[in-house]
Amino acid sequence: MDTLGFLAQGFAVALQPQNLAWAFAGVFIGTAIGVLPGLGPALTIALLLPLTFKVEPTAALILFAGIYYGAMYGGSTTSILLNTPGESATIVTALEGNRMAKSGRAGAALATAAIGSFVAGTIGTIGLTLLARPVVELALLFGPAEYFSLMVLCFVTVSAVLGNSAIRGLTCLALGIAIGMIGIDNQTGQARFTFGVLELLDGVGVLIVAVGLFAVGETLYLASHKKREEGEVIKVKDSIWMSREDWARSWKPWLRGSFLGFPIGAMPAGGAEIPTFLSYWMEKRFSKKPEEFGTKGAIEGVAGPEAANNASAAGVLVPLLALGLPTSATAAIMLSAFQSYNINPGPQLMDSRPDLVWGLIASLYIGNLMLLVLNLPLVGLWVKILKIPTPLLYGGILVFATIGTYGISRSPMDLIILYVMGGVGYLMRRFDFPTAPVIIGMILGPMAEQNFRQALTISAGEMSTFVTRPISATLLALALLAVLAPRLYAIYARRNAERAAGGAATSA
Amino acid sequence: LRSDALNECRERSGADPGSAPVQIFGEDGMVSEGRGASRGLAWSDIAIGVGVIALSGVLAWQVTQIPPSPLYAAVGPSVFPWIAVGMLAVLGVVLTFQAWTGGWADDEPHDPLDPVGLAWFAGGAILNILLIERIGFILSSTILFICTARAFDSRRTLRDAIVGFLLALVAYAGFDQVLGYRIGDGFVETYVQRFFVWVTPHWEAFRQFLAGLRGRG
Numbered sequence: 001m002d003t004l005g006f007l008a009q010g011f012a013v014a015l016q017p018q019n020l021a022w023a024f025a026g027v028f029i030g031t032a033i034g035v036l037p038g039l040g041p042a043l044t045i046a047l048l049l050p051l052t053f054k055v056e057p058t059a060a061l062i063l064f065a066g067i068y069y070g071a072m073y074g075g076s077t078t079s080i081l082l083n084t085p086g087e088s089a090t091i092v093t094a095l096e097g098n099r100m101a102k103s104g105r106a107g108a109a110l111a112t113a114a115i116g117s118f119v120a121g122t123i124g125t126i127g128l129t130l131l132a133r134p135v136v137e138l139a140l141l142f143g144p145a146e147y148f149s150l151m152v153l154c155f156v157t158v159s160a161v162l163g164n165s166a167i168r169g170l171t172c173l174a175l176g177i178a179i180g181m182i183g184i185d186n187q188t189g190q191a192r193f194t195f196g197v198l199e200l201l202d203g204v205g206v207l208i209v210a211v212g213l214f215a216v217g218e219t220l221y222l223a224s225h226k227k228r229e230e231g232e233v234i235k236v237k238d239s240i241w242m243s244r245e246d247w248a249r250s251w252k253p254w255l256r257g258s259f260l261g262f263p264i265g266a267m268p269a270g271g272a273e274i275p276t277f278l279s280y281w282m283e284k285r286f287s288k289k290p291e292e293f294g295t296k297g298a299i300e301g302v303a304g305p306e307a308a309n310n311a312s313a314a315g316v317l318v319p320l321l322a323l324g325l326p327t328s329a330t331a332a333i334m335l336s337a338f339q340s341y342n343i344n345p346g347p348q349l350m351d352s353r354p355d356l357v358w359g360l361i362a363s364l365y366i367g368n369l370m371l372l373v374l375n376l377p378l379v380g381l382w383v384k385i386l387k388i389p390t391p392l393l394y395g396g397i398l399v400f401a402t403i404g405t406y407g408i409s410r411s412p413m414d415l416i417i418l419y420v421m422g423g424v425g426y427l428m429r430r431f432d433f434p435t436a437p438v439i440i441g442m443i444l445g446p447m448a449e450q451n452f453r454q455a456l457t458i459s460a461g462e463m464s465t466f467v468t469r470p471i472s473a474t475l476l477a478l479a480l481l482a483v484l485a486p487r488l489y490a491i492y493a494r495r496n497a498e499r500a501a502g503g504a505a506t507s508a
Numbered sequence: 509l510r511s512d513a514l515n516e517c518r519e520r521s522g523a524d525p526g527s528a529p530v531q532i533f534g535e536d537g538m539v540s541e542g543r544g545a546s547r548g549l550a551w552s553d554i555a556i557g558v559g560v561i562a563l564s565g566v567l568a569w570q571v572t573q574i575p576p577s578p579l580y581a582a583v584g585p586s587v588f589p590w591i592a593v594g595m596l597a598v599l600g601v602v603l604t605f606q607a608w609t610g611g612w613a614d615d616e617p618h619d620p621l622d623p624v625g626l627a628w629f630a631g632g633a634i635l636n637i638l639l640i641e642r643i644g645f646i647l648s649s650t651i652l653f654i655c656t657a658r659a660f661d662s663r664r665t666l667r668d669a670i671v672g673f674l675l676a677l678v679a680y681a682g683f684d685q686v687l688g689y690r691i692g693d694g695f696v697e698t699y700v701q702r703f704f705v706w707v708t709p710h711w712e713a714f715r716q717f718l719a720g721l722r723g724r725g
């Protein structure tokens with residue numbers, strides 16, 4: 001069967017009435033939670049994981065897909081109206097969007113963000129549809145050695161290339177790998193890092209770590225470093241229907257943002273940060289009214305980055321579904337959701353459960369359309385959610401964090417782990433350590449170990465297998481390049497600057 | 509290209525190039541502190557660096573506790589743990605060195621520490637761990653809710669108590685009825701369960717009544 005046939009089959013699954021209802025529930029809840037300040041898509045999915053109990057896998061995944069896209073939409077509303085972005089990817093949206101809102105154009109900013117998200121989400125989902133099969137074909141060439149090298153590349157890009165500091169990123173990655181090793185080793189049956197605690201033999205769930213780091217850590221940080229003045233939710237005064245000029249200024253940034261966001265999101269590097277910043281920079285260059293950037297707020301500066309953000313969200317699903325490789329914290333949590341159903345995404349899944357994978361992809365198209373319809377007219381409802389008083393909001397988040405951990409296992413030990421991770425999350429926030437590498441390390445660490453072992457078993461213990469197999473060697477070379485290139489460039493740039501400064505000094 | 513774009517964003521908002529991208533925020537453009545020459549030793553940063561080294565030490569001790577595998581394994585159970593521990597040790601040393609030479613934690617502005625908020629938060633968390641098995645999820649969550657709200661300077665304790673209690677009650681009941689999952693037992697939970705036992709036959713009767721109406725129509 002070809003891609004279109006699979007997609008048609010997927011739509012047949014996704015269009016069943018109860019699956020439509022799940023998709024709607026997903027986008028609705030996802031938007032509602034995503035709107036809450038400080039709650040990004042990763043945490044939204046983690047908090048809502050218990051909802052999938054006793055729901056069959058297809059429905060659960062459709063629900064997640066809806067939450068994933070919904071949380072992205074919700075996050076942009078918060079950035080525009082409150083200027084407290086939930087995650088790094090919406091920083092840029094807040095930059096221009098909040099200025100537009102302050103100068104009385106909140107409606108136009110929300111509209112261009114929502115329609116841009118729809119356009120980009122659809123383009124991204126088309127990209128996912130088209131790329132899924134070819135990537136699976138490619139993945140069939142991969143043995144354990146290649147998978148291991150791919151994971152090394154992913155480790156390096158997520159921790160050392162993205163973010164502010166390679167040292168701090170790698171520290172978090174190592175911490176994540178160590179957490180991932182807790183419990184009984186799959187292959188040898190030996191207990192690792194358990195400190196003699198019985199409950200740790202089963203390992204520590206990604207869900208607990210994510211909720212601890214993101215929800216508890218963030219709440220603790222906000223409670224102990226309070227802002228002196230409260231941010232104010234800006235009223236939407238103007239129409240949410242964009243003017244002819246707004247459309248004319250928005251459609252190109254939407255397309256440019258989409259074509260920037262999707263490929264970067266689909267790379268093993270992942271992440272929405274780079275494409276959104278690139279898009280912002282590009283739109284400022286192309287804009288006919290650059291003077292609006294940073295003053296009254298430019299609509300291009302909302303349209304482009306918002307599109308890039310959503311397209312990269314679709315891109316991240318390519319390595320997740322086709323290779324089983326999560327490249328963002330959100331993808332890592334989705335992977336653990338798959339795993340809780342004993343489903344392992346990757347080339348085999350595409351063949352063994354096409355209804356599941358393609359049902360998920362089809363429901364992304366549907367969810368996106370629902371979100372467009374849901375977001376613009378209902379913006380008043382989301383604004384109300386934004387007005388929940390801070391003490392009640394964070395009290396509620398902690399109660400839901402309790403449900404997400406203790407509620408499932410009924411083990412107080414899980415609560416202790418949750419709060420310990422909350423303390424770690426607080427320190428990471430205060431001392432500017434990135435949290436995503438912890439989650440990625442936790443998920444990918446044990447997977448990398450498994451592939452490393454299998455590769456060495458195949459090569460009869462010969463370590464050179466990683467560099468003699470061409471694909472594996474290429475991936476490792478890319479990883480090395482990803483670490484070294486920015487450093488070499490920095491040295492080169494500094495030397496150039498010194499030479500220029502030296503030249504200026506002698507000529508004077 | 510990427511670093512150009514990032515710098516562009518920073519410059520636009522008036523930040524120092526090379527500072528964190530998150531710094532773009534701030535009410536009117538920028539909150540930039542810059543690296544002051546007069547900054548002394550960054551003690552808290554040093555504590556973090558030393559903490560990472562200490563953690564690697566504790567984990568290294570744990571790795572030595574892993575018994576050798578009775579089964580043959582090309583890569584034993586300690587290999588990857590050693591890699592993680594080694595990374596942590598080396599990075600801890602580098603972090604300590606960075607802290608020694610100026611630190612990084614104040615590169616970004618942080619609001620000052622509020623010990624009262626921290627204490628309320630920690631108190632709520634510890635009480636929750638201690639109480640949840642004894643008094644049940646609903647009451648324990650109510651206390652957690654009150655303490656957290658108080659950590660955010662709420663003075664309306666009665667309102668917080670009511671909201672927290674209702675939230676926990678609805679969550680408990682929803683989990684029980686929709687997902688068929690009980691979040692533990694406890695004082696209030698017993699009454700909720702009794703209520704469900706009491707209401708179920710009535711609810712069934714009501715549904716049959718409705719079905720009867722529809723059948724006649």
